[in-house]
Amino acid sequence: MTALLEVRGLCKSFGGVRAVDGVGFALHAGEMLALIGPNGAGKSTTFDMVGGQLRADSGSVRLGGVELVGRRPRDIWRLGVGRTFQIAETFASLTVAQNVQMALLSHAGRVFSMWRRAADFQRGQALDLLDQVGMRAQADRPCGALAYGDVKRVELAVAMAHAPRLLLMDEPTAGMAPQERGGLMALTRRLVVERGMAVLFTEHSMDVVFAHADRIIVLARGQLIAEGPPQAVRDDPRVQAVYFGSGRTFERKEPA
Numbered sequence: 001m002t003a004l005l006e007v008r009g010l011c012k013s014f015g016g017v018r019a020v021d022g023v024g025f026a027l028h029a030g031e032m033l034a035l036i037g038p039n040g041a042g043k044s045t046t047f048d049m050v051g052g053q054l055r056a057d058s059g060s061v062r063l064g065g066v067e068l069v070g071r072r073p074r075d076i077w078r079l080g081v082g083r084t085f086q087i088a089e090t091f092a093s094l095t096v097a098q099n100v101q102m103a104l105l106s107h108a109g110r111v112f113s114m115w116r117r118a119a120d121f122q123r124g125q126a127l128d129l130l131d132q133v134g135m136r137a138q139a140d141r142p143c144g145a146l147a148y149g150d151v152k153r154v155e156l157a158v159a160m161a162h163a164p165r166l167l168l169m170d171e172p173t174a175g176m177a178p179q180e181r182g183g184l185m186a187l188t189r190r191l192v193v194e195r196g197m198a199v200l201f202t203e204h205s206m207d208v209v210f211a212h213a214d215r216i217i218v219l220a221r222g223q224l225i226a227e228g229p230p231q232a233v234r235d236d237p238r239v240q241a242v243y244f245g246s247g248r249t250f251e252r253k254e255p256a
C-alpha cells in the first residue's frame with residue numbers, strides 16, 4: 001500500500017545542534033503513529049517540519065506524492081495537513097458551534113464583514129461535526145465555560161472542519177486527567193476509521209501511546225532509533241536504554 005505521508009532524510013540544525021538528523025518514516029491512511037522520545041529528542045522540530053512551521057535543511061516530506069518542504073504552512077494546510085491547536089486558540093467567548101463555524105468559514109475561504117452573517121453560516125454542518133465528537137448538546141454554550149476535556153473535543157471538531165487527510169496532534173492529552181485521556185484518544189480513533197484519516201501525534205504519557213498508537217517511532221538526539229508496533233518498541237533494548245538513561249521509564253505515571 002502506498003503511504004499517505006513519506007518522510008525521508010529529514011535534517012534540521014540550530015547553530016551547532018543537530019535537532020533532527022536524517023529522520024525517515026511513512027504513515028498510511030487510517031493509521032495512528034506516535035512520535036516519542038526523551039526531552040530534546042527532536043519531536044517538535046520534526047512535527048513543525050511536517051506542518052511547515054519550520055523549514056527543513058534537507059530531506060523530503062511528501063503527502064500523497066506531493067512535496068511539502070518549501071511550502072508555506074497555509075499551503076500545506078490546504079493540501080490536507082490539519083493540526084489541533086491548544087485551548088488558547090479557540091475563542092473562549094464564542095459558543096462551541098460558533099468556533100466550529102469559524103473554522104468552516106475559513107475552510108470555505110469566505111470572508112464575512114459582519115459576524116451577524118457569519119453566525120448563520122453552516123450551522124447545520126457545524127452541528128454535524130459536534131455530533132461526531134459528542135458535543136452537540138453543548139453547541140450554544142460559550143467555549144470558556146466548558147470543562148477542559150470538552151474543549152479538547154471542540155478542538156477536534158474545529159480540526160475536522162478542514163477535512164484533513166493527515167492530522168498532526170501535539171501532546172493531545174496534555175493537561176487532561178488520566179481517566180479523560182482514553183476517551184479523547186478513542187474518539188480520535190473513531191474519526192480515523194470513519195474518515196480514513198491518518199494521525200501523527202507526540203505524547204508524553206506512555207499509557208496513552210501504548211494503548212492507542214498503531215505504530216510508534218522513537219527519536220533520540222535527533223535520530224530515529226526504533227520503529228514498530230507498541231509491544232516491539234516497548235521491548236526494544238535501545239528504547240529501554242534511552243528512557244532509563246534519561247531517568248524516565250514506561251511505568252511512570254503522569255500526575256492527575
Ligand SMILES: Nc1ncnc2c1ncn2[C@@H]1O[C@H](COP(=O)(O)OP(=O)(O)OP(=O)(O)O)[C@@H](O)[C@H]1O
Pocket residue numbers: 014017018019020037038039040041042043044045046
Ligand atoms: N528554535 C531553536 N533554536 C535553537 N535550538 C533549538 C530550537 N528548537 C529546538 N532546539 C533544540 O533542538 C533540539 C530538539 O528540540 P525539540 O524541541 O525538537 O525536542 P523535543 O523532542 O520536542 O523535546 P521536548 O519533549 O522537550 O519538547 C533540542 O536540543 C533543542 O534545544
